[in-house]
Amino acid sequence: MVDDLDGGSADETVEFTVDDLAYEIDLSRDHAVALREALAPYPAAARRTPEGAARARRLRTAASATTTARRRYTSAVRS
Structure with missing residues (x-):
């Protein structure tokens, strides 16, 4: 495993959000x-x-983006 900072040897994978x-x-x-x-x-x-x-926040955000995209598409089609 390679250290992502300096290219040396890595000992572990660290996860964070x-x-x-x-x-x-x-x-x-x-x-x-x-x-x-x-x-x-x-x-x-x-x-x-x-x-x-x-x-849950990510899912709500994704759903909101999908809804917004659908509204824009519908509006464009109706125009």
């Missing part, structure tokens, strides 16, 4: 520790959301 976007990155042990230390103050101060809340 920001703004409903999920990421994963392969990191060496030192880089993984540095990432966790850099992020530590934020989850410590944050509120936990119920399991599935982020997925």
Whole structure:
């Protein structure tokens, strides 16, 4: 496994989510520790959301985008 930051050897894959976007990155042990230390103050101060809340938000957003696209299409067809 290759460290995505410096091309060296990676020890683990770290997963994280920001703004409903999920990421994963392969990191060496030192880089993984540095990432966790850099992020530590934020989850410590944050509120936990119920399991599935982020997925439900994504589904609502996707459904809303689909509905908007259908309305625009229907409007264009009627014009």
